[in-house]
Amino acid sequence: MQLDNHRPIYFDNHATTPLDPRALEAMMPYLKEEFGNAASRSHRFGWTAEEAVENARNQIARLIGAPVRKNDRGKEYTQEIIFTSGATESDNIAILGAAEFYKDKGNHIITVKTEHKAVLDPCKYLASKDYDVSYLRVGTDGLISLDELRKTITDKTILVTIMWANNEIGVLQPIREIGAICRERGVIFHTDAAQAAGKVKIDVETDNIDVLSLSGHKMYGPKGVGALYVRRKNPRVRLSPIIHGGGHERGYRSGTLNVPAIVGFGAAAEIAMNELEEESTRLKELRDYFWSEISTRLEYVELNGSLEHRLPNNLNASFAYVEGEALMMKMKDLAVSSGSACTSASLEPSYVLKELGVREELAHSSIRFGFGRFNTREEVEYAVGVVINAVEALRQMSPLYDMAKEGIDLSTVNWAGGH
Amino acid sequence: MAYGNKVIDHFENPRNVGSFDKLASDVGTGVVGAPECGDVMKLQIQVDENGVIKDAKFKTFGCGSAIASSSLATEWVKGRTLDDALKIRNSDIAHELSLPPVKIHCSVLAEDAIRAAINDLKEKQTVKV
Numbered sequence: 001m002q003l004d005n006h007r008p009i010y011f012d013n014h015a016t017t018p019l020d021p022r023a024l025e026a027m028m029p030y031l032k033e034e035f036g037n038a039a040s041r042s043h044r045f046g047w048t049a050e051e052a053v054e055n056a057r058n059q060i061a062r063l064i065g066a067p068v069r070k071n072d073r074g075k076e077y078t079q080e081i082i083f084t085s086g087a088t089e090s091d092n093i094a095i096l097g098a099a100e101f102y103k104d105k106g107n108h109i110i111t112v113k114t115e116h117k118a119v120l121d122p123c124k125y126l127a128s129k130d131y132d133v134s135y136l137r138v139g140t141d142g143l144i145s146l147d148e149l150r151k152t153i154t155d156k157t158i159l160v161t162i163m164w165a166n167n168e169i170g171v172l173q174p175i176r177e178i179g180a181i182c183r184e185r186g187v188i189f190h191t192d193a194a195q196a197a198g199k200v201k202i203d204v205e206t207d208n209i210d211v212l213s214l215s216g217h218k219m220y221g222p223k224g225v226g227a228l229y230v231r232r233k234n235p236r237v238r239l240s241p242i243i244h245g246g247g248h249e250r251g252y253r254s255g256t257l258n259v260p261a262i263v264g265f266g267a268a269a270e271i272a273m274n275e276l277e278e279e280s281t282r283l284k285e286l287r288d289y290f291w292s293e294i295s296t297r298l299e300y301v302e303l304n305g306s307l308e309h310r311l312p313n314n315l316n317a318s319f320a321y322v323e324g325e326a327l328m329m330k331m332k333d334l335a336v337s338s339g340s341a342c343t344s345a346s347l348e349p350s351y352v353l354k355e356l357g358v359r360e361e362l363a364h365s366s367i368r369f370g371f372g373r374f375n376t377r378e379e380v381e382y383a384v385g386v387v388i389n390a391v392e393a394l395r396q397m398s399p400l401y402d403m404a405k406e407g408i409d410l411s412t413v414n415w416a417g418g419h
Numbered sequence: 420m421a422y423g424n425k426v427i428d429h430f431e432n433p434r435n436v437g438s439f440d441k442l443a444s445d446v447g448t449g450v451v452g453a454p455e456c457g458d459v460m461k462l463q464i465q466v467d468e469n470g471v472i473k474d475a476k477f478k479t480f481g482c483g484s485a486i487a488s489s490s491l492a493t494e495w496v497k498g499r500t501l502d503d504a505l506k507i508r509n510s511d512i513a514h515e516l517s518l519p520p521v522k523i524h525c526s527v528l529a530e531d532a533i534r535a536a537i538n539d540l541k542e543k544q545t546v547k548v
């Protein structure tokens with residue numbers, strides 16, 4: 001396969017996705033002549049910007065099944081969507097905002113050990129401020145236990161925050177069931193759906209969701225824009241703002257709106273909704289083809305997390321006896337990521353894989369593949385060859401592979417000590 | 420990790436990959452590191468009758484700079500006496516490869532591997548005497 005300008009093939013669509021050209025096209029007028037401030041009420045520039053923002057709000061509401069109503073002039077509107085700078089901010093507003101608003105009701109929050117840092121870190125912050133945080137464990141499949149959730153909820157619990165799809169292993173939590181439990185116990189349920197949106201069907205009504213985070217750049221929209229769905233009815237959810245200012249976004253999030261980004265995000269949401277089924281089917285086929293080739297043609301490969309309860313476009317596998325960063329260097333035609341310590345700033349291997357009970361040496365050997373809208377079958381076929389060649393080449397120089405081949409059980413070896 | 424050219428060169432064209440018979444009396448073997456830390460180096464030296472290292476081989480499980488550090492170590496020990504080889508410092512390896520600070524431990528491991536191989540050989544030879 002001929003690579004375009006020696007650019008690697010992009011298989012890291014959980015980190016970010018390219019902007020869909022149709023979303024870019026929708027944005028262009030708002031980067032140029034339609035530069036108005038959506039909060040300007042006194043002239044056409046403002047009205048045009050505001051209308052574009054409200055249209056995007058409706059597009060996003062539809063993607064997640066939030067109510068879109070009609071006013072008496074027949075104009076559609078939604079009140080449940082707040083624009084933010086991204087899923088990190090949305091998660092922060094949801095968690096810190098609920099903690100603050102409901103502090104008289106209770107001080108207990110429940111989350112999961114494998115959440116994104118955008119959820120774990122606000123929880124950690126609250127834990128340092130007189131809140132109690134319970135962290136649910138996951139099984140080797142990456143899924144929580146609903147029973148454990150039930151047992152963890154107390155009369156002090158004000159918020160359960162559990163992500164829809166995990167960003168490393170793509171595992172999908174049983175959101176609807178979690179929502180039902182929270183509803184029954186009168187606890188607010190927030191889910192970070194940054195990775196799930198546009199890949200699995202989301203319906204905040206049937207899925208029993210109260211608060212939900214989205215990110216533009218994970219679904220072929222622009223970076224630096226996100227949204228937060230906040231339920232207004234049955235039950236009404238209230239959140240205290242964390243950014244104070246001009247009272248934009250009904251006071252939830254002050255600051256002049258990033259109109260072009262919001263328009264692009266809205267367009268991306270509409271595309272995602274229209275193409276969700278077809279795209280998910282296609283990506284799942286590519287992913288399943290890739291995994292069946294890799295797992296049958298290479299030995300000592302292990303899938304991390306459930307295959308069944310998983311995003312259609314995610315694969316996370318450990319290639320035993322080769323280290324992840326070296327493997328990525330060997331596969332330089334592919335842009336992927338690894339749970340190896342050598343690729344993280346903290347020099348710790350992936351905490352998500354650790355929670356699944358993946359042994360540390362296998363966490364170092366893990367690679368995440370995230371297939372996306374613009375990947376072709378030809379690219380995936382090419383990638384199969386690249387992965388197999390790279391793993392085989394590195395195993396040829398791996399002392400651990402030799403030992404495994406000699407039948408030595410590596411866990412019984414007394415290692416001279418690492419660092 | 421964005422590495423310098425020397426790491427890339429050693430990674431893409433590793434020198435002296437392979438193994439000697441670890442039971443041979445003229446071979447010293449050092450295995451350092453641990454799988455759960457993400458790097459294991461096996462470095463072997465083969466000496467002639469004058470105690471000069473005539474050949475060296477390595478196999479490494481580890482990141483790009485661990486592979487490059489061990490590859491460089493095998494190049495540097497060749498032609499040296501054991502005492503000379505013991506003078507190779509991790510800082511020389513790190514400097515030669517322009518390792519970024521977070522990768523210094525790879526060069527430390529390479530120095531450890533050289534020492535372990537030499538110790539192994541010395542132990543074998545004292546037993547023999």
Ligand SMILES: Cc1ncc(COP(=O)(O)O)c(C=O)c1O
Nearest residue numbers: 086087088116118167192194215
């Ligand atoms: C699950 C999840 N939550 C939150 C984020 C953060 O999103 P953003 O980059 O929009 O702040 C990400 C992306 O890294 C993610 O994967």
